[in-house]
Amino acid sequence: MSDDATPSAHHFGITVSDLDEALAFYRDVLGLDVLAEFEVSGEAFAEGVAVEGASADFAHLDADGARVELVSYDPAGDDVRGGAVNDTGATHLGLSVPDLDAFHESLPDDVETLADGPRTTASGTTILFVRDPDGNLIEVLEG
Template sequence: MIKSVIHIGITVSDLEKSVAFYRDVLGLKYLGSMTMQGKETDLLFNQQNCVVKVAYLNGSDELNAPPIELLQFVSPSCKIDRATLTKTSISEVCFAVEDIEQSYQRLKAQNVEFLSEPQFFDFSADGFGKSKAVYFKDPDGIILELLQEVE
């Protein structure tokens, strides 16, 4: 039934601020934006007089992953909630990196908030291999992850 994942949507409070973070801080490629409104938008989001600004970003031309879709609800306005890994929701979006220590230091220097320093995991016995991972937050406090596969 499902053919593929088309995009990963994240609701944000300020589209321009979030685009700047995902583009300028994380280095994703800005693909474009649009505004959704009208009868079909109202029906799709189950709202009245709904206006949503949307932007798309992706890691690179050769990235074999769905783009990130950022959505800002202009009307009705977005309810800001504190993100946490321990409540039912999409817990995080994970980005693969070649050098997690370098990425961590670069983002830390740009005042990105991290939950910890990068941590090493060995799940070889479970068939998943070795990796280093770290969680951090975007401007709305949405939790994201960096992951480096380790040989």
């Protein structure tokens, strides 16, 4: 494959139902910095995402050099939130923190976690899965 045709990472996208609520979670709970907020609409966008009449509100956030894109579509699609991490097609965002116990203690009481605290796996990695307000999975690792 030629260099002009080889993809490179640009962003990791997460579809949300309420951009303001999601933005508050990713910014205030996870501490990600907001890079940009914008709206996209028009025929080319609707054709590009294959959703008739689509428009969307976006927020781009910085996760230590990785761009996280939150997007809220109009019209909204089917609600598929809250799936299990082992469902085919399930996705999650992976973030790292230096002290996972301190991160866990700092979480607001209403943030759902898959376990009641961090767990160290057989590989030696300490993990904690949390859900954003729409039920999207975020794996937080110590390291």
